[in-house]
Amino acid sequence: MAEPRILIVRLSSLGDVVHTLPAVHALRAAFPAAEIDWLVEARWAPLLAGNPDLNAVVKISTRSWRDVCATVKRLRRRRYDLAVDFQGLYKSALLARVAGAAQRIGFAPGAARERGAAVFYTQRVEPRARHVVEQNLELAAAAGARAGPCCFPIQLAADAQLRVRQQLAAHGVQKYFVLSPGGGWRSKCWPAERYGELYRRLVALPALADCRGVVNAGPGERDLAEAVQRAAGAEGPVWFPLELPELAALVAGAEFLVSGDSGPLHLAVALGVPVVGLYGPTDPARNGPFSAADIVVRKARPDETSYRRGKHYSAAMLAISVEDVVAAVERRLGLRL
Structure with a gap:
């Protein structure tokens, strides 16, 4: 059975992107042959450069309606099976929805930063952990990841x-x-x-x-x-x-x-x-x-x-x-x- 095409949605910012890295690493460990892409604001994309857990980094400028429309078209052409929204905002949840993935995982209303964002998910996770890194790992687990070493694969540019x-x-x-x-x-x-x-x-x-x-x-x-x-x-x-x-x-x-x-x-x-x-x-x-x-x-x-x-x-x-x-x-x- 072919492994899924997965879209990670974590648009910003620096600390939040860092806190999502272990969850994405866990997904890669669970699905070594999957195609995993990350949708992120262009400003923070350099932090993901050379990340071995990703197939592609998809940059977006959410302040430009033209760029949003062009990026959504690119995402839909990828035909994702699964989108995981680690941000929990209306804009991130909506982007996961319009990307076309049939399965969309995010935080339950009580844990999402904007409660209403959860309406766009097909599966909602109520985290039990306290730290945001561990909460993100719970989202990854809902997508099929297993527990393992916590890894932050940041590549320094020469x-x-x-x-x-x-x-x-x-x-x-x-x-x-x-x-x-x-x-x-x-x-x-x-x-x-x-x-x-x-x-x-x-x-x-x-x-x-x-x-x-x-x-x-x-x-x-x-x-x-x-x-x-x-x-x-x-x-x-x-x-x-x-x-x-x-x-x-x-x-x-x-x-x-x-x-x-x-x-x-x-x-x-x-x-x-x-x-x-x-x-x-x-x-x-x-x-x-x-x-x-x-x-x-x-x-x-x-x-x-x-x-x-x-x-x-x-x-x-x-x-x-x-x-x-x-x-x-x-x-x-x-x-x-």
Whole structure:
């Protein structure tokens, strides 16, 4: 019997795409001869380049009606047997539907990000696990995948690695750690001024005396990176613009990374880089680093787990002190018990 043609729908964003990789790997292990394609926003497609679990990466720009129509035509020509929507939005569920797959698997209304999206599925899964990686694996299991090792097959682009090495060399940086102060919504971020103070405290540690910091800032976040640099003072962390392939290359070479709940944090975990995560309104049991070795700093009260997309720093994030984070870095690197 021929193995199925499978369409993966996970359009965005960085951390969510990373969290879907183990589920797709499980599907490939279960269906080694299947044709597995991934529908993703063009911005995030470089993260999937060279992925051995995929036959094709189908790029889409959901902000362009013309591109959506052209992409749907391409999808329908592929004649998929199965579509698995890991996103749970109206737009992702509708794309799975119009792609033409007879079987469509997604989260049940209570677990989908937009409850009504579930109406477009032929099979709805109510996840029992807490972490999103494990929830995605439950969707894959509904499609026939079996339990196995959790794998994040991210391929680093050689040209991106070269560009990062050149940038680091131009700044006189060899060993380094990464501070990533962004996070999409301000309410789950930690202030730039505290990252600057954290930098001063970290480079004063004897074990990190030969390290320099690199600030990661996404599109439109240059002001944030510069604020960290100003707060750090003279000989502060360096910053240079990064596209997604360069970000992966930079993070892969870091000694460790400090960040709030963000895409770069989850990328670092997937690449095996030590992480200290700063958490407030989001629950680390669901969205935390998917590694038992990594450390989460959190002081939020139960009622502060709100997932509220605020424009201001939340009280839960402001409760985290620089001393808390320095101690967590020391524990993660084995510098203290």
